[in-house]
Amino acid sequence: MEIVHERAAGIDISKRDAKVAVRKPGQRRGTYRTEVKTFGATTAQIRELIGYLNAEKVSVIVMEATSDYWKPFYFLMEEEQLPVILVNAKRARNIPGRKSDVNDATWLAELAAHNLLAASFIPPEPIRHLRDLTRARSAVVHDRTKVYQRLEKFLESSGIKLSSVASSLTGVSSRHMLDALVAGERDPQVLADLSIRSMRRKIPELVEALEGRFTEHHAAMVKLHLHHIDTLDEQLRVLDQMITEAMIPFDQACKALETVPGIGKQTAQVIIAEVGVDMNVFADAAHLASWAGVCPGQNESAGRQRSSHTRGGNVYLRAALGTAALAAIKYKESFLAARYRRLYLRSGGSRALVAIEHTIIVAIWHLLANGEVFKELGPDYYDQHNKDRAKSRAVKELERLGYEVHLDSAA
Structure with missing residues (x-):
């Protein structure tokens, strides 16, 4: 097999250290030897590793994406402009039965020498900072949902069935009633009268739902839950402000994505944070769709096509595309909604929704790569x-x- 890199390095990374294998020419012509060393994972030790790799004059450095432990190694080497690439661990598996840190590093160096590994997509630093913020926001929203769920379960123990009448505990009316319960009000009629707007039509049902055995213990626990929710809401406000500031350089791209049916401001922010704005890293729209995991996999053997499920792509991007697709199909007089209805009849809802996600990601690639404007084709296009x-x-x-x-x- 052709050797592309005469000097290649493979790094197997753990939390405390890294095994570094350098494959280089041997003393005899046409032979190669591999030297393995261990380096720590602190910044000073990583800089020592960088000096070692520079001295060895390696032309490619390969490391596996092991949890988050690869990040200090990759970012410091990137700053020093070393030829480092990150690879998916699934694509660099060693022979079964030979699993060890040293063997893994040696195997990575061997694959790197023959240029058999594809580099993972690592966005530039501004996009990485934006990605940290949007993912943190997603985590906080998830945590807030969990707190509301715990609050709802706890209210059941007091006999307060507010969630059975109100569509959500996150509403203004629900919060007014919960605050009043914590403050000591126990009269169901007074509590129900705190509802506003459309909830006032449900006052008779609320009076029944708000009668229970709500004690001081319940009030103390509900107060803790509400305080936790308020803290998370404040974190979300701070994160939204930071994301808005980080999005300033990408404002035009964000506005372009918002022209696609189903994509709102927050969804556009997540998409830009996950794929960036430079589409040169993806050869075409099909490559981006494959990377995102919204196209069928290929599973053919002996001339027979087997089940080909979609690959597991970027979970944050998939979630954003799913949100966009669900919103897009609600625009009845749109091309995407018409496409969904056509596909739903013969493929079912789940596959039709993935097809809409695929259509949206293809449109995104063209918007960002060519500066094109989204054109609504209309429901009667087909x-x-x-x-x-x-x-x-x-x-x-x-x-x-x-x-x-x-x-x-x-x-």
């Missing part, structure tokens, strides 16, 4: 471009309902 098929489908549907159809051209 029928206008496939009139014979639309006619045949309509005739079959009428015949299925028991009608005999005769078609005449309009004058």
